[in-house]
Amino acid sequence: MKEIISQKHAVLMLSFFIFGGIAITGVPTLQAEQDVWIAIILGMIMAFIIYFVYARILTLFPGNGIYEVIGIVFGKVLGKIISLLYTWYAFFLGTLITIAFSQFIRIYALPETPDAVMTIVMPMVGVYAVKNGIETIGRFVGALFPIVILSMITVTFLSVYLFDYSHIKPVLYNGLKPVLVNTFYIFIRPFAESVLLLAVYGSLRKKSSFYKVYFSGLIIGGIMVLLVTFRTLLIFGIHNMHFSTYSSYESIGLIEFGQSFQRIEGAVAAVFLVTGIFRGSICLYAAASGLAKVFNIQDYRSICAPIALLSSLYSLNLFSSVDELVEWNEKSYPFYAVPILVILPVIIWLTAEIKMRIAKKKLQTSADADA
């Protein structure tokens, strides 16, 4: 039976996916510094363009996910090679998410627990989610989204007394160039990473608009990113943000009202973990459905467990410390991801457009000949 996700859930999934990308680590700020909020707005504009491409790909082939579209457009052999690239990217991103969240838990909650425990347990939750199907994941997001929004707004209101508006001044002190460089980094993470949702949206209910899904999701997710970044910047200042790996989380730790109301970051950490599990599940779903497509396996669910286990083991070998992960995320990852997040989708879109036009012309010519 084909799974179906509603348009509302699809929008929330995209927003959640975008927000989850920066929920605990915050956005990259190295270049733009205190002007990072401008970089986020520009990043949203860039994302608007690439989301148009994503939405157009799905609109051309409604009812099909990215792997089906790749198969239709590029044929069997080339299609499988490109599908493998996306499968690899989903697997790799899933591994990065596992590392980020397991390190987060190890540093702040369970310092004595060995890495292996967290890296193996977290993806198992993802396996459970994926085995229940993408429809269930959609409902899970639908149920948790109001809680995430409520906690975000509450924490922001509670932290207003800590805001120091001098932290965002002077505006554009170093000119526009560093802001533009930072825009590129922010465009890649968290915005363009949502290319993986192309695998999910094949299950979107008929008559849903992919453009509406992408643009609404971008606006909601973008506002969430902007709000969290503004809050962290106003509380922490840019220099503390540079020194802190989990700046967004640590800034919340400063909120306290007397002796009785403090350390609310624990409650917020739960929300962060939920977004991590969701993102991990989407990566696992994309990797499993991609591999299933490549090997012509009917049910992607049957192979998701060993992929998750492999991702856990791989995550233990990838980086020796959190600093290495941060350095990779800030310096190399955007360049590594560009071909898969931007170049390939544009190639798929252009090839699909050309193929569709040729097919239409052929159909018209044969119809004219019949007449």
Place this chain on the structure above:
Amino acid sequence: MILLLTVIAISTIYIFIDLVPLYKKQKWTGFFVYSVLLLFCILIALLMALNIKIPNLIEPIQKLITAIRGE
């Protein structure tokens, strides 16, 4: 060694949950892919338990990107 034992324990559970049904339904492609992935997991866990360094894909990628960017 704890990691290896954990991976073997989890793999055993997965064999009963996933692999046995695939075998019973005679879905051979799924069965084959699943088995290879699971064996690969156990092999990696074994190498890690023996402290043998597993090739890391990040290093060559990072070197390539640094070379292209010229830093």
